[in-house]
Amino acid sequence: MPAKNDPVVIKKYANRRLYNTGTSTYVTLEDLAEMVKKGEDFTVQDAKTGEDITHPVLTQIIFELENKDGQNMLPVSFLRQLIAFYGDQMQMVVPSFLEQSMIAFAKEQERFREQMKEAMGKSPMEMMKITTPMKAIEEQARRNIELFQNAMRMFTPFPPPGAQPTAEEDEQPAEKSDDLQDLKEQIAAMQRKLDAMGKG
Numbered sequence: 001m002p003a004k005n006d007p008v009v010i011k012k013y014a015n016r017r018l019y020n021t022g023t024s025t026y027v028t029l030e031d032l033a034e035m036v037k038k039g040e041d042f043t044v045q046d047a048k049t050g051e052d053i054t055h056p057v058l059t060q061i062i063f064e065l066e067n068k069d070g071q072n073m074l075p076v077s078f079l080r081q082l083i084a085f086y087g088d089q090m091q092m093v094v095p096s097f098l099e100q101s102m103i104a105f106a107k108e109q110e111r112f113r114e115q116m117k118e119a120m121g122k123s124p125m126e127m128m129k130i131t132t133p134m135k136a137i138e139e140q141a142r143r144n145i146e147l148f149q150n151a152m153r154m155f156t157p158f159p160p161p162g163a164q165p166t167a168e169e170d171e172q173p174a175e176k177s178d179d180l181q182d183l184k185e186q187i188a189a190m191q192r193k194l195d196a197m198g199k200g
Contacts, residue, residue, distance in 0.1 A: 007041040012053060029061050034059075089187075093144070 010023035010032065020027045022042075035042055036058075044057040065071050085094050 007043045009041050010034075010044045010057075011047040012044055012057065013047045018044070029057075029064055032057070033061050033065065 008020060008025065011019045011021060015018065018027045018032070019027070020042075026199075032044075041084070042054075043052055045051065045055045046053050056145075061072075066074060082094075085091050
């Protein structure tokens with residue numbers, strides 16, 4: 001039996017059945033989704049090897065939910081951008097950015113819900129006088145983009161586009177300089193995309 005604060009272990013068998021060791025019952029992906037919504041922590045292990053397969057199982061839950069009518073939460077544009085980041089130099093920053101964005105959104109969700117309730121009871125004229133939930137969400141998105149930009153600068157030891165090169169950069173070999181220039185151009189393009197998102 002796991003300790004009180006330890007995550008529950010879910011075992012996945014070769015026949016794809018999932019077994020909750022905490023309740024000694026077989027469960028489904030929908031059951032695991034409900035556990036997530038209730039804040040119940042768990043890990044999923046391959047019953048044969050003991051390998052931690054929580055990530056692919058959670059990804060499968062999202063896939064199942066996204067395929068249900070009216071449940072889509074991931075816009076096509078977001079999915080395209082996410083796919084484009086795989087193999088990109090910024091790939092290592094994206095998980096942290098998404099995690100921090102969701103944490104910030106989760107902290108604000110109660111305020112969003114209250115604003116939504118308030119907005120529902122207002123007339124169209126009154127709606128124009130208050131800060132709408134969408135504006136609050138947009139503001140949070142802007143803050144998230146700023147967070148991502150700051151993270152990108154931390155991982156990018158290059159000056160912004162248009163900055164004068166240092167003496168050290170002038171002395172670098174031509175081949176290395178070309179590689180750095182290519183990388184700078186890619187980062188500058190990413191910065192332009194982020195700026196456009198922040199203004200959008």
